[in-house]
Amino acid sequence: MSRSILLADDSAVARRAIRNLVTDRFGDTVTYDETSNGLDALDKAIVSKPDVVVLDIAMPGLNGLEAASRITERCPKTSVLAISNYDVEAIIPRFRQAGIRGFVSKVSIGFDLIPAIQALLDGKTYFTGLSVPV
Secondary structure, X not given: OOEEEEEEOXXXXXXXXXXXXXXXXXXXXXXXXXXXXXXXXXHHHHHHOOOEEEEEOOOOOOOHHHHHHHHHHHOOOOEEEEEEOOOOHHHHXXXXXXXXXXXXXXXXXXXXXXXXXHHHHOOOOEEOOOOOOO
């Protein structure tokens, strides 16, 4: 069964690194698309209804929280995995309100991204590196 992933991050370097991790792990069993801003992520998610959206929290056009909220509202079968360079513990309750089902710090992407994506593909949640309950 083919799965689909949409990556939204304003950093071309981050997108390339994530694309390489996803391709190395999933190969051609996953279709992959990407964008550099929140508005385009929303538009692409509505059209393609990916299984997982990997979404940077700080993006131009539409921030990650607002994009996640709109994506999960319009595409209820799509799971959103938030990524960020910033300390986000204080906004974890807002993650849940926005429908975000997982979080990976960009610092730990090399270790946690693939297990997080797999968890979301399996219908689970995945929050890493957080000391607060989710």
